[in-house]
Amino acid sequence: MVDRYVDADGLVITLTDGVLSLRLDDQRKRNAMNDGSLRAMVDALERAQSDEQVRAVLLTGAGADFCSGFDIVARNAGGGKPRTGSIQRRLPAQAHRLIPLLCELQVPVVAGITGYAVGLGMQLALASDFVLADRTATFWEPFVARGMTPDSGATWLAVRAVGPLRARRLLLLGERLDAERARDWGVVHEVVDDAEASAEELAARLAAGPTVALGLTRKLINEAADAGLREQLEREAFALELSSRSPDFREGLRAFVDKRDPAFEGR
Template identity: 50%
Template sequence: MAGAGEKRGLSVTTEAGVGLDRDGGVLRIGLDRPERRNALDAAAVRRIVGALEDAATDDALRVVVIESRGPDFCSGADWVASNTAGGARPRPGSVQRRTALQAHRLIQLITEVQLPVVAVVRGHAAGLGFQLALAADFTVAAESSRFWEPFLTRGFSPDSGATWLLPRLVGIARAKELMLLGRRLSGAQAAEWGLIYRAVPDAELDSAVAVLVETLGQAATVAVGLTKRLVNRGLELGLTEAMQDEAFALELTSRTADFREGLVAFRERRPPDFSGR
């Protein structure tokens, strides 16, 4: 089954196997290499990184959606391409130099951009694809989708934040089960474990995502973005430092147009009409 991105004609704006589609305040990033199960090579990662960097400073944006075309979300990094470019294997040391600027930068941006990021998963989400789903603020998956960390079954260690994200989401024991034993989870199981926001019947995936994106697109965007930052930073801070950050964010959000609209709407007993500013 084709993904939501195909319906919106992401292929028209596709470069390096990644389509960018702007729909009002929603930026849709579409993985568009179905023949490679949407594996991400260096050029694809650079395009997504560039899109997220631009989104971080775009005051008109309110939501970012990462979706895919074809039966799978993302089968991970394209190691075949990275090890055959130019007809020779990269020299020793190239992986640790490049990863920081490619896959690792991508995961960091998803967690740092002060916009809600929604990932839409159907089919397989493996390796880097799994981490994209973990890093997103809201991942909605088809119940039949599959999440897998294939690293050790291929003879190398995890990257793209797997060893940081998984223990924080499901604890050390289950994180080791996923990474060391290579257990595969269905979308339904991933939701039960608390790895993702929600799993829905396959036929309901697009409609469930549409409702979520509409809700986020109508929210108080500045407050949403700063709350996301507080939660993510708070994992590494003590209570005192976390509350200092809260005070800083409260100062900013209390000066927004959305804060004023929220007060007026409360007084008038009506739903707020937030502008995202």
């Protein structure tokens, strides 16, 4: 059942059976994001943080491509030299809010990648828990080819996804990854025939799961790289305490005793 539908400046937002779908739709520009679609995605994710109906997030792109990055041509159409500090002031209000929101959500995030996932588009994929790509997918960090330094968390995300050696190949050499190579590098979890349909199916599966436990587990995974073993064990104990108080935990135990599949409600 579709609970909500919003079409906002190149971003189609729907909430269906617990899955918040954020679908980029500006096919003339290969689904490049702009100020409006960035704001709309940030607003949707901020609302999702406190919306118990949202149990998973799905990221896709309409047509042949996922996302070709940020539309820097439109941003700089007026010409002229950027004022000192203008980029540093602007980024925290846009892409630098979006990526932390995705990484810190208390629900799983699934990305279905077709065609280009470039720049900010690649960052959206790297910030997701699961990335399903078809054989047309191409992942590329184009910053060095534009004479730019990386933004939107590219350095942080790439190092965690592929390690510092391969991150250098992505960010200093601008190497492109096709779907198979991206899977071999750990950027893509699975190469499929229909990325969007497969991603929708996986997001629905996650949305039917124990949302509290999934969110806490996601948080533990994302924090593990920066924690020592003992610190992480303490975090696991705290998370287990929280999840064991949830109705879904009790349902899971009842289902185990009754020898049936659990019917989780996301609480």
